[in-house]
Amino acid sequence: NAGVTQTPKFRVLKTGQSMTLLCAQDMNHEYMYWYRQDPGMGLRLIHYSVGEGTTAKGEVPDGYNVSRLKKQNFLLGLESAAPSQTSVYFCASRFGTVRYGYTFGSGTRLTVV
Amino acid sequence: QQQVKQSPQSLIVQKGGIPIINCAYENTAFDYFPWYQQFPGKGPALLIAIRPDVSEKKEGRFTISFNKSAKQFSLHIMDSQPGDSATYFCAASPTLIGGGADGLTFGKGTHLIIQP
Numbered sequence: 484n485a486g487v488t489q490t491p492k493f494r495v496l497k498t499g500q501s502m503t504l505l506c507a508q509d510m511n512h513e514y515m516y517w518y519r520q521d522p523g524m525g526l527r528l529i530h531y532s533v534g535e536g537t538t539a540k541g542e543v544p545d546g547y548n549v550s551r552l553k554k555q556n557f558l559l560g561l562e563s564a565a566p567s568q569t570s571v572y573f574c575a576s577r578f579g580t581v582r583y584g585y586t587f588g589s590g591t592r593l594t595v596v
Numbered sequence: 597q598q599q600v601k602q603s604p605q606s607l608i609v610q611k612g613g614i615p616i617i618n619c620a621y622e623n624t625a626f627d628y629f630p631w632y633q634q635f636p637g638k639g640p641a642l643l644i645a646i647r648p649d650v651s652e653k654k655e656g657r658f659t660i661s662f663n664k665s666a667k668q669f670s671l672h673i674m675d676s677q678p679g680d681s682a683t684y685f686c687a688a689s690p691t692l693i694g695g696g697a698d699g700l701t702f703g704k705g706t707h708l709i710i711q712p
Contacts (some may be wrong), residue, residue: 487639516699523605524642525685525702533698541699573639582689583630585700587639 485509489574489588496564496595504559504591506574512586513579515557516541516550520590521568526573532557533579564595600688602703609676610711617671617706619686624667626688631660631671632709634683644671645683665676676710683707 487508496502506515514535518526528541533550546568548560557576561568574588601620609615619629630645646653646660646669653660657674673680687700 514698518702523704525602525704526700527702531699539698540662543702575639582628583642583645583650585642587641589637589639 487576487586487588489572489591491591492589493592494594496561496571496593498564498595499520500564501560502529502564502593503561504572504574504593506557506559506576506588508555508557508574508576508586510576510578510586511554512576514553514577515551516575516585517547517557517559518573518575521570528571529559551562561584564593566595569593569595599626600686600700602686602706604706606707606709607702608709608711609682611676611678613676613710615673615676615680615708615710617684617686617708618668619670619703620668620689622667623688623690623701626701627691628689629660630682630687630689631658632685632687632702634685634705653665662675662703663692673708678710678712681708681710 490505516531517529518528527543530549532538534551535554550558572591575585577584631643633643634640644655644658648664660670662669664669684706686703
């Protein structure tokens with residue numbers, strides 16, 4: 484039982500490059516989230532999904548796109564990376580009926596140079 | 597716009613002391629308040645949570661106090677240990693009645709160090 488798995492764990496991008504971060508959960512959770520964590524800023528919600536095929540914007544969605552084609556996977560895409568997107572990205576998931584049961588992955592550390 | 601304000605930003609306490617971390621919220625639509633603990637290189641992990649109809653909740657050495665009228669809540673760690681050294685985040689979840697936005701809103705975090 485792996486919980487929430489994020490890949491890759493580390494990545495360095497050049498400005499303008501694109502990449503996709505993958506989040507996979509094996510708990511049959513309906514809800515999935517992408518957060519970014521920056522020093523002194525806490526965690527801020529980028530996008531979330533309440534079920535397969537659905538997505539919604541969070542607090543800081545600009546510059547990111549997401550897709551939830553399968554219930555167990557939630558992808559975060561950066562089409563044209565910018566230095567301001569240097570951050571640690573966390574994926575989380577939960578059952579729809581358990582509002583406090585967020586399970587977080589171990590994060591992806593992204594540096595854009 | 598920060599909807600959950602957390603203080604202090606950092607805190608150093610001697611072993612056995614009682615660190616206290618405070619949070620205040622503005623959005624009256626919040627109706628669930630969890631605390632998360634994060635160790636370096638790891639994701640946040642749920643520590644304890646409270647609903648606004650309860651004034652206090654204890655789980656082991658961790659206690660949440662909640663003041664609904666003041667829109668404030670705090671985390672107390674009894675008999676603190678060096679292993680409690682971590683970053684702590686308070687958070688708030690909006691009520692889902694009415695189909696509002698989902699997701700936790702986090703405070704900025706408190707870096708806690710428990711000295712031996």
